[in-house]
Amino acid sequence: MIKTYPTSNILNERQAQSLLAKLIYSIEGISGCRLDETTQAIIVELLPGTAQGPIDDAVERLIAKERSSRIIGSRLYRETEAREDARAGTPETAGELFAPNGAWKRGLAVTLSEQIDRLLVEWAQRHQAQLRSYPSMIPVETLRKCRYIETFPQNIHFVSEFPHRLEELEKVREAGDLNGLARLSPYALSPAVCFHCYAELSGSRLQEPLVLTSRGTCFRHEAAWRVGKHRLQEFSMREIVLFGEASFIEEERRAFMEEAWSLFERLGLAGKIETASDPFFFSEESGKGQQQLMGNMKYELIARAGEDGGSFSIASFNHMGDSLCKPFEVLDAEANPMQSGCIAFGIDRWAYALLDGYGGDYGKWPARVRETLESARMAVPQ
Amino acid sequence: MIKTYPTSNILNERQAQSLLAKLIYSIEGISGCRLDETTQAIIVELLPGTAQGPIDDAVERLIAKERSSRIIGSRLYRETEAREDARAGTPETAGELFAPNGAWKRGLAVTLSEQIDRLLVEWAQRHQAQLRSYPSMIPVETLRKCRYIETFPQNIHFVSEFPHRLEELEKVREAGDLNGLARLSPYALSPAVCFHCYAELSGSRLQEPLVLTSRGTCFRHEAAWRVGKHRLQEFSMREIVLFGEASFIEEERRAFMEEAWSLFERLGLAGKIETASDPFFFSEESGKGQQQLMGNMKYELIARAGEDGGSFSIASFNHMGDSLCKPFEVLDAEANPMQSGCIAFGIDRWAYALLDGYGGDYGKWPARVRETLESARMAVPQ
Numbered sequence A, B: 001m002i003k004t005y006p007t008s009n010i011l012n013e014r015q016a017q018s019l020l021a022k023l024i025y026s027i028e029g030i031s032g033c034r035l036d037e038t039t040q041a042i043i044v045e046l047l048p049g050t051a052q053g054p055i056d057d058a059v060e061r062l063i064a065k066e067r068s069s070r071i072i073g074s075r076l077y078r079e080t081e082a083r084e085d086a087r088a089g090t091p092e093t094a095g096e097l098f099a100p101n102g103a104w105k106r107g108l109a110v111t112l113s114e115q116i117d118r119l120l121v122e123w124a125q126r127h128q129a130q131l132r133s134y135p136s137m138i139p140v141e142t143l144r145k146c147r148y149i150e151t152f153p154q155n156i157h158f159v160s161e162f163p164h165r166l167e168e169l170e171k172v173r174e175a176g177d178l179n180g181l182a183r184l185s186p187y188a189l190s191p192a193v194c195f196h197c198y199a200e201l202s203g204s205r206l207q208e209p210l211v212l213t214s215r216g217t218c219f220r221h222e223a224a225w226r227v228g229k230h231r232l233q234e235f236s237m238r239e240i241v242l243f244g245e246a247s248f249i250e251e252e253r254r255a256f257m258e259e260a261w262s263l264f265e266r267l268g269l270a271g272k273i274e275t276a277s278d279p280f281f282f283s284e285e286s287g288k289g290q291q292q293l294m295g296n297m298k299y300e301l302i303a304r305a306g307e308d309g310g311s312f313s314i315a316s317f318n319h320m321g322d323s324l325c326k327p328f329e330v331l332d333a334e335a336n337p338m339q340s341g342c343i344a345f346g347i348d349r350w351a352y353a354l355l356d357g358y359g360g361d362y363g364k365w366p367a368r369v370r371e372t373l374e375s376a377r378m379a380v381p382q
Helices: A013-023 A053-067 A091-097 A108-126 A140-145 A164-173 A194-201 A244-264 A282-293 A347-358 A366-374 B015-025 B053-067 B091-097 B108-126 B138-147 B166-174 B194-201 B246-266 B282-292 B347-358 B365-375
Strands: A003-004 A030-036 A040-044 A076-080 A128-135 A135-138 A157-161 A181-189 A208-220 A235-246 A269-275 A298-304 A311-321 A337-348 B002-005 B030-036 B042-046 B076-080 B130-134 B137-139 B159-163 B183-189 B210-219 B232-245 B273-275 B298-304 B310-320 B341-347
Touching: A003 A053, A003 A244, A013 A030, A013 A040, A013 A053, A030 B076, A040 A053, A053 B210, A076 A157, A076 A244, A091 A347, A091 B183, A108 A208, A108 A235, A108 A244, A108 A347, A108 A366, A108 B130, A128 A194, A128 B108, A135 A194, A140 A181, A140 A194, A157 B183, A181 B159, A194 A235, A194 A337, A194 B273, A235 A244, A235 A347, A244 A298, A244 A311, A244 A337, A298 A347, A311 A347, A337 B002, A337 B091, B002 B053, B015 B030, B015 B042, B015 B053, B030 B246, B042 B053, B076 B246, B091 B347, B108 B159, B108 B210, B108 B232, B108 B246, B108 B347, B108 B365, B130 B194, B137 B138, B137 B194, B138 B183, B138 B194, B194 B210, B194 B232, B194 B341, B210 B282, B232 B347, B246 B273, B246 B298, B246 B310, B246 B365, B310 B347
Parallel strands: A128 A208, B130 B210
Antiparallel strands: A003 A040, A030 A040, A076 A269, A135 A181, A157 A181, A157 B159, A208 A235, A235 A337, A269 A298, A298 A311, A311 A337, B002 B042, B030 B042, B076 B273, B137 B183, B159 B183, B210 B232, B232 B341, B273 B298, B298 B310, B310 B341
């Protein structure tokens, strides 16, 4: 069943988009949820048996919240069209290398991810980055410190376990409802790599600027109907995390942004860089997103896939001020909180954008693109 | 407080070891649990405030179960001592590169893992392996198919989430006890890479032998007091998964075992290969472990770390028969279940063993070891 909720007489376009971004995570039992660009109506596809009442309620309450919010737009920083020789491949071949639901990647999709990551590690090492590796699990306590769970409850995944007690483990064998037997562990699944860096440096005093880099798996609780192609519940991120004075953060961030743009162009991809904000779930905190936009705190590199593949962010360039160094007490020589920044690359999405553009037959890719990818070398032991 | 449970008058040595392996996961509120080799007593260190009753009960019940079990030992297949030039480094330097609790790895520990993995990918590709990449999350349904949860409930980690319902997400902001708000998702954290391969091939008919290889993160619910050094809650595994006739599985498994042994010796590590079994939690299923041992279904390559670093498995070589192809319906041309095998390398443990042996100053490592590690090249696109 399809339900349509008009919004054009109550919300402006940006408010309606903001409502949609929250509604997606506010209702269950649906197979789709979108904004009609012409009529500005919210269109929800209900699965058979889904009650309509809770959906009506959620839409009504979110409209009431969005009405009063003032939302500014993104500012364009760079833009490019795809090179003519792109789209030599077909979307079908890409589909054989990437499972639609993210359950597997094959052959070229695997080697591409490695090559892209190697290019990024080389950059990072040219910027004196130290190599790190962190777990997928992160203490809930660490996420509490930066208020992640309260701010993005829609996206968090926790780790649960059976108690290590004999009589309870024995019950698992009979195994009715696991919900009654499992409990939350002290861990969540890491939503970003950089939180681990702050935890590692927590309570330390840095005498000089520091650059760390690590590749890790990041996790998001996604609406099940939305998962596919470039939108996965888990994905591999290469992050470069900067600690220093504000001017150091800004210089490095700009340098990585220019390098990323130059790579993006050499690879013949289509897209843009623009200002962006994080997906704050509660309208009470949407002011933070506006601050990010107004202060150019976050830029995103957005790739445009062919046909109806849509647009998606493949990298972000963030200036955090002292918002994370403060709660983690990462201090400078004078015991003041450091400034920090984070450059994050979605490795799987870079690979997806390339496969979408050039198809699955690597031998037929433009020589220029292959040379760029193959220029990466193994990491130097340090 | 320390509690001592004598077992020498009731159990033989292997039964006592088997009891210990289960007791570790059967009691909480402790800081240690071990078998005294001289007296064969079980020694449990209780944390302040831990009630003694449940621990007494668990020991008593596990003793009653072990009494009747007949346990055979491992058979040695290969053994080697460390080369003289090992232990050029000190354990201290290794400690700076590996966080004791697994929270981070630095510099050389990161590059070593990459180099070891590259060597393994090269082998796998020489054996015509196809590259794969799989998520860390795996459907609970997939694990049910191979009875993992009922068989190893002590080690499983589930993924939990907040419902995507507005009123419940709003409760998170006030956030008392998260246990009341979170629910189990349809996913667990993958305990092994190979289950993903069976899921990918589920329901298919293979006309010829197939070799897949993938690196992935694997997860184990460990007793918190035990986590450290080479024993982590999550670790990176490179697996090579074989599908074919029994003779193909056996030939390939032997070939990888010989190659792994040769690499182990070239790297100057100390240890052995011996028959092994999986850690079945319930004594009702311990017969399966005996079958594995008697049928040489599982071999483990065990590294010995210096001083009191202990011994730990860094690779296993498994012949699964049709035990997994059957439930997943991976069939041959005649619609009979295929035979399968799995070679699994614990990447972090290889790196740990090397750092333990040679220390953190890579420049001082024996030239032979460095040459072996540096012989790995980037993957060839396929």
